[in-house]
Amino acid sequence: MASNQVALHSKTKSDIAFKTTIYIVCTILAILSLFPFVVMLVNATRSTAQIQAHAVSLIPGSSLSKNIKILSTKKTFQPLVGMKNSLIISASTTILTVYFASLTAYAIFAYDWKLKKAFFGLIMGIMMLPGTVTMIGFYRACYQFHLTDNKLMLILPAIAAPMTVFFMKQYLEGALSMDIVESARIDGAGEFRTFNSIVLPIMKPAMATQAIFAFVGSWNNYFMPRILMNKQKNYTMPIMVALLNGDIYKTEFGCIYLGLSMTALPLIIIYLFLSKYIVSGVALGSVKG
């Protein structure tokens, strides 16, 4: 009896040590994740002179308005223009991706057609294809048809989003029973109407998750917009951020931190509200960039 108790006791003791290790490591990692953003946000409110004296501080300064003023007098970095372009492109991309991916997934799920298997294989095959591979041909074609600096060239490709189709098909398999579709048919509803008024509402949860990823993915995309957009008025947010690397900001530290904060803050705020869906979305779909 006694020895048993000792064993039990030592076990809990080792559990406590184990638990403490976990918390220490996790706290260090959490600090590592947050620290760069904290420095960024705090330094956005400090003057360049203060930052030069001490680059790290956890106490906000009072130079936010001054930094905003300096940033707006230098004309290269225009966050509002970038935000507007990014919003237009990301919102359209999201709508197209989610709607057409659902439609395509439904075509695979609900109907038997000859080339279905080959088609699904194709989707799996191109799922992993990065833009790097098609970029030269895409750019040259756009150039020849005078379609560079045209936002549609960044928006329309979203109609074919294989990753999303794959996810939507998996979701349909678990969530939609063909009985519902059959009964709609008996009621005389057309196939397209059945999809829009019966299938789409059932897919709402999956659509929400995929919408978040489509939006964030498009918002953060730097490669394609950089290649296609030459005029400053068409620059998206990531291209605008990249301008902060330029020489005229070299000594204006307050400005750089402020500019970076302006691009990161909207994402951080959105993330704070939607983190639950995002984390569970990653778990479900293992979305990888």
Add this chain to the structure above:
Amino acid sequence: MKRRKLVNYSKYGYLFAIPFILAFLIFTLYPICYTILIAFTNQEGVIPPKIKLLKDPLSCFKYLFKKRNSGKISYFLDSLIATAKIWIVNFIPQLGLALLLSAWFTDNRVKVKAQGFYKVVFYLPNIITAATVAILFRTLFGYPIGPVNDILTSLKILKTPYYFLNKPKSTRAIIEFIQCWQWYGSTMITLIAAVIGINPEIFEAAEIDGANRWRKFWNITLPSVRPIMLFTLVTSMIGGLSMFDIPLLFAEGRQDLGAQTVAIYIYNTSFKQPYKYNRSAAASIVLFLIIIALSVALFYVMRDKDAAKLEKMRKAELKRAKALGRGV
């Protein structure tokens, strides 16, 4: 009423897939074919001449692998190696950390509190624009004044500020760190989902047999999450092959700093003097072939073994039935 069932619905399958197919043909297939074509032609210069096959159609490909005049390996191979190095050095700790955390967070005896908080925080760097992250780190590692140098000199770890951004070793190490830092949270969440999917009875049975934590991890958790791990490996590898934003904006994509990745090589070759579209197209195709090889590996890993077996059996059955039918 019964007749309705005979309505052929299959045409709607085609109909609903048309938008996807059209977009795919225009925005993916056509550009790929065009890229392949360009690789064998004279398309170079600010305004390329009329498209014509090269005398030696393979010359762009040959150039990619030809040694430089100095005797060093070509810039293309150099960029491939740089990309592979950055990816490998980021992925090993990334996967290790993710595995460790997923084992901790799913431990059935020690329940880690505030798990939700940790997951959200660990994943945060992934959601922020890579361009922003790259420039933020460039500023953090600034010389002579930057937060990191400030901390290191204040703590007396360094006597004088260190110029991180002009040495290949430190530059590459920081790029690798950023990649790992941005992605381990995502890998962790994926792995946690996989571990949760393991039948808890297996763990219970092992505990009754007296298995400790390490043995449970080694003998149950690891083998069970292997498919997901391999999936993560291949997706991460393909993502790593197209790494662009961070090395470009953090280290200007400089070759001498080991930061010229394949994607940056392709970009620089076509959009900087002397605008060699054909050469970068050739590089894209080589990259494409590498990715196809990896995708095939992914297919192989992801295929449902039981379903494949069943399908095979069904087909064999069908064949036999047909043969029998003919015989009769």
